Structures are given as structure tokens and as C-alpha cells.
Amino acid sequence: MFEIPWNVIAxxxxxxxxxxxxxxxxxxxMSIIFGLLDVVNFAHGTFAMLGAYAVFVVISLxxxxxxxxxxxxxxxxxxxxxxxxxxxKPLYGKDPLLPLLLTFGLSVAIPDLIKIIFGLIGKPVNxxxxxxxxxxxxxxxxxxYRLFIILFTLVALISLWLFLKRSDLGMIIRASxxxxxxxxxxxINVSRIWTFGFGLGVGLAALAGAIAAxxxxxxxxxxxxxxxxxxxxxxxxxxxxxxxxIVGGLLIGLVVAFTAFVAGEYSSVxxxxxxxxxxxxxxxxxxxxxxxx
Amino acid sequence: MLLRTEKICKYFGGLKAVDEVDFVLKKGQLKSIIGPNGxxxxxxxxxxxxxxxxxxxxxxLKDKDISRFTLNRVSRLGVVKTYQINHIFPTLSVFExxxxxxxxxxxxxxxxxxxxxxxxxxxxxxxxMTQVDLQEKRNWPASTLSHGERRYLEIGIALATRPEILLLxxxxxxxxxxxxxxxxxxxxxxxxxxxxxxxxxxxxMSVVMSISEEILVMNEGRTLVEGTPREVSDNEEVQRVxxx
Amino acid sequence: MxxxxxxxxxxxxLHAPPKPVVVYGTIFVLLFLPLVLSTxxxxxxxxxxxxxxxxxxxxxxxxxxxxxxxxxxxxxxxSSGLAFRYxxxxxxxxxxxxxxxxxxxxxFIGALAIRKRGVYFAMISLAFAQMLYFLALSPLKHITRGxxxxxxxxxxxxxxxxxxxxxxxxxxxxxxxxxxxxVTWRILQSPFGKLLQAFRENEERAKACGYNxxxxxxxSLVISAFYAGLAGSLNTVYLGYVPLTTLxxxxxxxMVMMTILGGKGTFLxxxxxxxxxxxxxxxxxxxxxxxxxxxxxxxxxxxxLFPGGIMGTLEEKMMAYRMKRAxx
Numbered sequence: 001m002f003e004i005p006w007n008v009i010a011x012x013x014x015x016x017x018x019x020x021x022x023x024x025x026x027x028x029x030m031s032i033i034f035g036l037l038d039v040v041n042f043a044h045g046t047f048a049m050l051g052a053y054a055v056f057v058v059i060s061l062x063x064x065x066x067x068x069x070x071x072x073x074x075x076x077x078x079x080x081x082x083x084x085x086x087x088x089k090p091l092y093g094k095d096p097l098l099p100l101l102l103t104f105g106l107s108v109a110i111p112d113l114i115k116i117i118f119g120l121i122g123k124p125v126n127x128x129x130x131x132x133x134x135x136x137x138x139x140x141x142x143x144x145y146r147l148f149i150i151l152f153t154l155v156a157l158i159s160l161w162l163f164l165k166r167s168d169l170g171m172i173i174r175a176s177x178x179x180x181x182x183x184x185x186x187x188i189n190v191s192r193i194w195t196f197g198f199g200l201g202v203g204l205a206a207l208a209g210a211i212a213a214x215x216x217x218x219x220x221x222x223x224x225x226x227x228x229x230x231x232x233x234x235x236x237x238x239x240x241x242x243x244x245x246i247v248g249g250l251l252i253g254l255v256v257a258f259t260a261f262v263a264g265e266y267s268s269v270x271x272x273x274x275x276x277x278x279x280x281x282x283x284x285x286x287x288x289x290x291x292x293x
Numbered sequence: 294m295l296l297r298t299e300k301i302c303k304y305f306g307g308l309k310a311v312d313e314v315d316f317v318l319k320k321g322q323l324k325s326i327i328g329p330n331g332x333x334x335x336x337x338x339x340x341x342x343x344x345x346x347x348x349x350x351x352x353x354l355k356d357k358d359i360s361r362f363t364l365n366r367v368s369r370l371g372v373v374k375t376y377q378i379n380h381i382f383p384t385l386s387v388f389e390x391x392x393x394x395x396x397x398x399x400x401x402x403x404x405x406x407x408x409x410x411x412x413x414x415x416x417x418x419x420x421x422m423t424q425v426d427l428q429e430k431r432n433w434p435a436s437t438l439s440h441g442e443r444r445y446l447e448i449g450i451a452l453a454t455r456p457e458i459l460l461l462x463x464x465x466x467x468x469x470x471x472x473x474x475x476x477x478x479x480x481x482x483x484x485x486x487x488x489x490x491x492x493x494x495x496x497x498m499s500v501v502m503s504i505s506e507e508i509l510v511m512n513e514g515r516t517l518v519e520g521t522p523r524e525v526s527d528n529e530e531v532q533r534v535x536x537x
Numbered sequence: 538m539x540x541x542x543x544x545x546x547x548x549x550x551l552h553a554p555p556k557p558v559v560v561y562g563t564i565f566v567l568l569f570l571p572l573v574l575s576t577x578x579x580x581x582x583x584x585x586x587x588x589x590x591x592x593x594x595x596x597x598x599x600x601x602x603x604x605x606x607x608x609x610x611x612x613x614x615x616s617s618g619l620a621f622r623y624x625x626x627x628x629x630x631x632x633x634x635x636x637x638x639x640x641x642x643x644x645f646i647g648a649l650a651i652r653k654r655g656v657y658f659a660m661i662s663l664a665f666a667q668m669l670y671f672l673a674l675s676p677l678k679h680i681t682r683g684x685x686x687x688x689x690x691x692x693x694x695x696x697x698x699x700x701x702x703x704x705x706x707x708x709x710x711x712x713x714x715x716x717x718x719x720v721t722w723r724i725l726q727s728p729f730g731k732l733l734q735a736f737r738e739n740e741e742r743a744k745a746c747g748y749n750x751x752x753x754x755x756x757s758l759v760i761s762a763f764y765a766g767l768a769g770s771l772n773t774v775y776l777g778y779v780p781l782t783t784l785x786x787x788x789x790x791x792m793v794m795m796t797i798l799g800g801k802g803t804f805l806x807x808x809x810x811x812x813x814x815x816x817x818x819x820x821x822x823x824x825x826x827x828x829x830x831x832x833x834x835x836x837x838x839x840x841x842l843f844p845g846g847i848m849g850t851l852e853e854k855m856m857a858y859r860m861k862r863a864x865x
Contacts, residue, residue, distance in 0.1 A: 040659070087837065087841065090841060091840070091841075094844070095844070096655060096656065097602050097655055097656065097659070098840055100602070100656055100659060101602075101793065101797065101836075101840050102837055102840045102841070104790060104793065104836075105794075105833050105834075105836040105840060106833065107833075108787075108790060108794075108829050108832065108833035109830050109831075109832075109834050109836075109837065110833070111829070112827045112828075112829040112830035112833070113830055115827060116827055224786060228663070228664065228667050228786070231660040231664055232664050235657070235660060235661055235664065239657060265675040265676045265678075268671040268674070268675070269668055269671040269672055269676060272664055272665065272667060272668030272671070273668070275661075275664055276665070276668070279649050279650065279661070280649065283652075283653075342745070344745075364744045364745055365744045365746075365747050365748055365749050365750070366747075368744075368745055368747035369747040373745065373747075374745055376745075380739055380741060380742040380745070381742065382734070382738035382739050382742065383738055383739075385734060385735065385738060389735075392731070393731055393732065393735040393743075393746065394746045396731070396732075397746050397747040397748060398747075402728075402729055402752070402756065403727055403728050403729055404724045404727045404728075404729035404730060404756075405723055405724075405727055406728070407723070407726050407727065408726055408727055408728050408730070408731050409726070411728065434856075437860065450742070450746065451745075453746075454746050
């Protein structure tokens with residue numbers, strides 16, 4: 001076998017981590033929603049797509065990338081809360097498959113709505129100027145934007161962790177994930193917590209979509225692939241586990257990046273193989289609790 | 294000795310729900326398990342039925358170790374449980390509820406023959422419906438039955454699998470006084486006329502005292518006393534823990 | 538126990554398997570379908586109805602949601618297509634290949650994932666279907682022809698009777714549909730069919746009765762893959778080529794929508810759902826290319842307002858009426 005220079009491998013590793021970071025944001029949102037509401041959100045990638053379009057719109061209005069990112073989360077989060085309130089609330093306590101089916105219906109309808117508003121062709125989102133350059137780390141070339149993705153994800157995850165761990169609302173969310181009936185008895189309106197939790201999870205998806213937008217531009221049909229990725233990461237990491245979403249997301253990111261490098265035609269298939277392998281070796285996923293799957 | 298447990302334990306985290314209990318059931322016996330709330334009655338019951346895996350200890354059925362067997366395997370061996378909260382097939386008819394259970398020993402993965410052509414299965418189902426007094430509701434969806442009727446259906450489903458040992462989990466829960474007496478009579482009949490060995494977990498003291506041959510009193514996961522109804526009701530410790 | 542009515546024997550179970558007249562009547566009505574609809578649309582309805590009958594056994598009667606049934610449909614379509622194109626297989630051999638391969642795949646996926654709880658199984662099945670889609674798209678391009686789909690499949694004949702024309706093809710597919718309707722009807726009345734429904738109603742209790750419920754789910758999946766594969770290979774015969782979309786996730790999704798629309802767990806639900814869905818799709822796409830928006834919105838409304846679908850809601854209404862009369 002011919003030699004691959006180590007700095008090329010290091011660069012692929014770096015690409016993989018950056019891609020994985022997007023998957024981590026996506027899947028941790030999915031994980032929060034599942035943990036809190038027991039809902040598998042089929043429209044998760046669709047919300048990520050909305051996030052990409054939101055960042056496109058806000059940037060063209062305000063010209064600022066950071067403002068775009070923040071408002072994408074807020075806008076999509078609010079849309080998510082409305083969706084939860086109108087469509088998902090009536091289904092709680094019924095057949096557990098219904099919310100999955102309903103969000104599936106949304107994932108069919110919403111992309112068409114976007115096509116009507118924005119047209120069939122995707123909207124390009126420019127890299128923010130300050131991040132469009134590259135960085136040299138020894139002999140390893142690092143694109144600035146990928147470095148930004150990694151740092152930004154790190155900040156987002158730490159704030160999420162602090163929010164869940166320290167704030168009152170975060171504590172209530174964690175408690176509701178364990179036992180919502182108990183929280184209800186304490187006189188807290190759990191119904192509102194659910195709405196907020198769905199908004200939060202969907203907001204994280206929007207962040208993933210928005211941050212990915214400059215690399216792949218916003219297209220109406222990007223959602224499904226993102227939903228699939230979130231599913232695969234969730235199966236690999238373990239259902240309803242934040243730690244699983246992080247490790248699973250990074251792992252899948254690396255797998256995809258390296259197969260794209262070594263055998264390009266297998267890059268889309270590789271993560272599914274990875275999932276099948278994990279199912280064979282460790283059926284409940286890397287971090288899944290026994291019995292929850 | 295038909296069924297026995299040997300120092301059986303079930304821990305949920307730090308909670309010792311059942312702790313080293315030896316339970317013995319002789320053939321043809323009707324034995325009750327009583328105790329205050331949280332004494333571990335239902336847990337012991339589920340350990341015997343195979344619904345839970347024991348943390349430690351063993352369950353023997355006729356000297357065969359069944360400790361690690363799952364619910365469906367234990368059921369096939371003739372040890373069948375009923376549920377405290379109704380576990381029926383709600384949209385299926387009463388007859389179908391019982392027939393499903395009745396076909397378990399005959400056939401399960403035949404997907405061509407007409408189910409109605411299994412004569413013995415249907416006869417058994419009809420017979421069970423008469424035993425639990427539901428023949429008049431034969432074609433009603435189970436979800437339309439009254440609470441009392443559902444409790445009977447619950448027992449009917451278990452009976453239809455032709456068990457050797459019937460595990461009844463609070464069969465009279467939620468029944469009126471008259472219904473309770475009727476139900477107690479039926480249970481006694483199953484024991485004397487069909488020769489079924491029965492384990493009964495029950496809250497209603499009058500039922501337990503009137504129909505049991507032997508009683509096991511549990512408290513905090515352990516055996517407190519074991520004996521005839523007379524011995525148990527005279528026991529001071531039982532009175533202190535349970536009745537007092 | 539007091540019981541003061543005598544009409545109870547007239548009561549029918551909810552979602553009971555239909556009387557024979559329904560089965561034969563349906564086949565009779567389908568004989569005339571090409572008079573009302575265009576023959577290609579009618580053929581398509583039958584093919585999807587076969588797919589739907591199998592899917593309904595799994596979702597409607599067993600209560601297991603597979604979100605990746607395109608895998609079985611598409612694998613069936615490709616297996617027969619490859620057999621026809623490269624091996625010059627005859628019609629029965631090609632169809633046999635199109636049925637067996639999906640069943641084997643179902644055995645594999647079932648062994649890996651059928652023990653999982655509902656939503657988890659749905660996700661895993663979808664992921665496996667995507668895996669097949671991407672495999673056919675690029676790594677196996679040299680045999681599957683990737684995005685272009687598998688073309689140059691010769692027209693088929695049965696007993697030197699050409700299926701190249703629309704109408705003979707329709708009646709050939711109708712014969713298969715009739716057989717599958719009959720088979721479904723037999724399955725539903727068999728001990729196994731009854732067991733499926735008991736499992737859907739209460740898995741725990743079915744287990745307590747002594748049934749190995751994992752095997753119930755497993756066989757239900759494999760049987761359902763049989764139907765999907767059969768429909769897939771008929772689709773190949775009908776189109777004369779295999780589009781890559783047979784493996785696409787939206788094919789699975791469409792099946793889910795059709796079944797829910799028609800009424801999951803009802804005998805005629807899949808047929809009705811497929812008919813209404815394809816008719817709507819054809820009509821709306823004449824007006825606007827954005828038919829998915831309407832179909833998706835209708836589906837959401839059905840989930841919220843009539844989760845029983847068309848036939849399920851009808852049956853519930855009839856049941857309520859009968860109950861009312863019986864208890865008078």
C-alpha cells in the first residue's frame with residue numbers, strides 16, 4: 001500500500017471532527033426531545049433545513065453571520081414550539097407511534113412549502129469573511145470555518161450543559177426527563193416544559209442546519225438526509241442519551257470523512273454500515289441504558 | 294412438592310423487594326400470600342411467573358430449575374399468572390380473548406388453516422367461558438365489559454392456557470361485596486373441582502381466610518409467618534404488623 | 538352478572554376479518570376498474586395494494602411500524618429486474634427471485650432489530666433502507682445503473698401470452714392481487730393471524746399466555762417482506778425498468794401514508810388507501826407540481842382527526858351503531 005502523508009490524515013481527522021460537530025448538535029437536539037417527550041422527531045432534519053433558510057434570510061437582511069445564527073435558533077425554536085402546541089399535544093398518551101407519523105407528515109409537507117417560497121434551487125450562504133481563510137498548523141492546512149464550527153459547537157455544548165445543570169429551568173427539564181408525573185405534583189406546569197423542550201431541541205437542529213449552510217448551501221430537500229444522520233447517530237450512541245449523541249456524532253463524522261477520502265463512492269453508505277456493526281456488537285448503542293431500546 | 298423457591302431475592306437498586314424467601318406449594322393446594330403494602334407479594338409472584346429475573350436464589354417446578362426462564366416459557370410449563378390491573382385484548386371479542394389463550398398448546402404459527410377448524414381449541418374456549426360465566430357476552434369486544442366482567446375474563450384467559458398452577462394477583466380488586474363473594478366461590482371451585490393448584494395474592498382478608506389452605510405472611514420482603522388461616526390469625530406478630 | 542339482552546350474538550367484533558363475499562366482491566369490482574380509471578393507473582393501484590396488504594399485516598395487525606419497507610419493495614424490483622435483464626429469466630423465475638431476496642433481507646434485519654421497541658425499530662428499518670438506496674446509487678452502479686435506473690428489461694410473457702400491452706398486464710396483475718387478497722384473508726383467520734392481533738392489543742399478555750412474541754413479530758415482518766417483494770417485481774414487469782426511487786425513503790413513507798389513510802388494521806384499508814392516494818396524487822399533480830405539500834397536510838390532518846383512516850373510522854361508526862342497537 002502506498003504511503004499517505006500524516007498531515008493529510010490529520011487534515012481528514014480534522015474534517016471528520018468538524019462534520020461530527022454538526023451531527024452532534026443535530027442529534028443532541030433529537031436526544032433532548034426524545035428524553036423529555038418520548039417523541040422521535042422525524043421532522044428533525046426539516047427543522048435543520050428551516051434553520052439553514054433562516055440564516056440565509058437574516059444574513060441577506062442584516063449582513064451579519066452571528067446575528068443570522070442566533071436568529072435562526074430563535075425563529076426555528078418558536079416555530080417548533082408552535083408545532084408542538086398545535087400538533088403534538090393532542091397526541092400524548094395515545095399510540096406512541098402517532099407523533100413519529102405526524103412529524104413524518106410535516107417532513108413531507110414543509111419542504112414543498114419552502115420550494116414555493118424560495119424556489120427549487122438552493123440558496124448559497126457565504127462564509128463570513130473573517131473565517132474564510134485557512135490556518136497553517138505546522139504542515140497541516142486548516143480551513144478557518146471548520147475550526148470555527150468546532151469551537152462554536154464546544155461553546156454551544158458547554159452552555160447547554162451549564163443550562164441543564166445550573167439553571168432552574170434546566171433542572172426542571174432534567175427532572176421531567178426522569179419522571180414528569182413527579183414534577184407535575186410539585187406544581188410545575190409540565191406541559192409548558194414540554195413545549196419549551198421541543199423548541200430547544202428543534203433550535204439545536206436549526207443551529208446545525210445554519211452552521212452547515214455555508215458548506216452545502218440551503219436546499220429544500222437537505223432535511224431528510226439530516227434526519228437520517230440523526231437517526232443513525234441516535235442508534236449508534238443510544239436512544240435518549242446526550243453523551244451518546246456527542247460520541248456517536250463525532251464517530252459518524254469521522255467515519256464519513258475517512259470513507260469519503262479513501263473510497264468516495266462509499267461515503268454515503270458508510271454510516272449505515274457503521275450502525276449495522278454497532279447493532280451486532282452492542283445492540284443498545286454505545287451509551288444506551290439497558291432496556292430503553 | 295409442585296413448586297418451591299429457594300432463598301429467592303429481588304433487589305431494585307438498594308431496595309430489597311424480596312429477600313431470601315422460601316415458598317412452597319404442594320399439588321392441589323390453594324395458598325395465599327398476604328402482607329401490608331410494599332411487603333413484596335406481587336414481586337414474589339412475578340418472580341415465580343418468570344416476569345422478573347431473580348437477583349439471587351432459585352425457583353423449582355417439580356425439581357426443574359426455572360429461575361432463568363422467561364414469562365412465556367414458564368407459562369408453557371403450566372405456571373400462569375393473572376394481572377392486578379386488567380391485561381386483556383381490548384378490541385377482540387370475549388370469545389377471541391379466551392380462544393387466543395386456548396390455542397397456545399395446539400398451534401401458534403400455522404398461518405393457513407382456519408382458526409375455527411381447531412375443534413378442541415374452540416370447545417375448550419367455550420367451556421372456559423361457561424366457567425367464568427361470560428357466555429352471554431361471547432361476541433362483545435372486551436373493552437365494553439364492566440369492571441367485574443373484565444376481572445372474570447382476566448381469569449378466563451389464564452385458565453384457557455390449561456395451567457397446572459394458577460397465580461392470581463388480587464382477583465377481587467375493585468369488586469363489590471357481592472361480586473367478591475361470588476368470585477371467591479369460583480376460585481374455590483377451580484381448586485376443588487378442577488384440582489388446580491392456586492397461589493393467591495389478595496387484599497380482602499375475608500376471602501383469604503375463608504378459602505386458603507395455607508397462608509404466607511410477608512413483611513418488608515421477608516417471610517413473617519407461614520401456616521393455616523387459623524394459625525396466622527392467632528399469631529401475635531401478624532396482628533402487630535398487619536392487622537394492628 | 539346481569540345480562541338482559543338477547544341480541545348480543547349479532548354483534549360483530551371490531552375489525553373482524555370480512556365475510557367471503559367481501560373478498561370475492563372486491564375482486565369482482567376490480568375487474569371493471571380499467572373502465573373507470575386509466576389502465577396504467579389501475580395497474581399501479583393493484584401493485585401498490587399488494588405492497589399495502591403486506592405492510593398492513595405488519596403495521597395494522599401486528600402493530601409494528603417499519604419505516605423502511607422500500608428496502609423490500611426495491612430489492613424485489615431490482616432482483617427480478619437483474620434476473621430478467623442479465624439472466625434472461627422467465628417470468629416465474631424472475632418473480633421468485635424478487636420475492637426470496639426481500640424475505641432473506643427481512644430475516645437479517647429482523648434478527649438484528651425486531652426485539653427493539655417500536656420507534657427504535659422504525660428508525661433502524663429506515664436506516665437499512667437508506668443503506669440499500671445508497672448502495673444501488675453508487676458503489677453498485679456498474680450493475681444497478683445508479684441514478685438512471687435499470688433499463689432494457691424485455692417485455693414479459695406468460696404461456697406465450699404477451700404482457701407488453703396495458704390491458705393484459707392489468708388482468709395478470711389482478712389475478713395476483715386476487716390471490717393475495719385471498720391469502721391475506723386466510724392468514725387473518727388462521728391461528729397465526731389471530732395471534733398477530735392479540736400481540737398488537739397487548740404484547741405482555743400474549744407473552745403471559747405462553748407465546749414467544751419476538752417470533753410473532755419476526756414472522757410478521759418476513760411475510761410482509763414477501764408481499765413487498767412481490768409488488769416490487771410486478772412493478773418491474775409493469776414499468777419495464779427499475780427506477781432508483783423504488784428504494785428511496787419516500788417510497789416507504791408513501792406506503793405508510795397510504796395505509797394510515799385507508800385505515801390500518803382493516804381488511805380493505807390498504808386497497809382503499811392506495812386507490813385514494815394515487816388518485817389524489819394524479820389529480821393534484823395535474824394542477825400543481827407541489828402535490829407533496831397537500832398530501833403531507835392531509836396526512837397530518839388524518840393523524841390528528843381520524844387516526845383510524847377511512848375504513849377504520851367507518852368500522853368504528855358502524856360498531857357504535859350496532860352496540861347502541863344491541864343494548865336497547
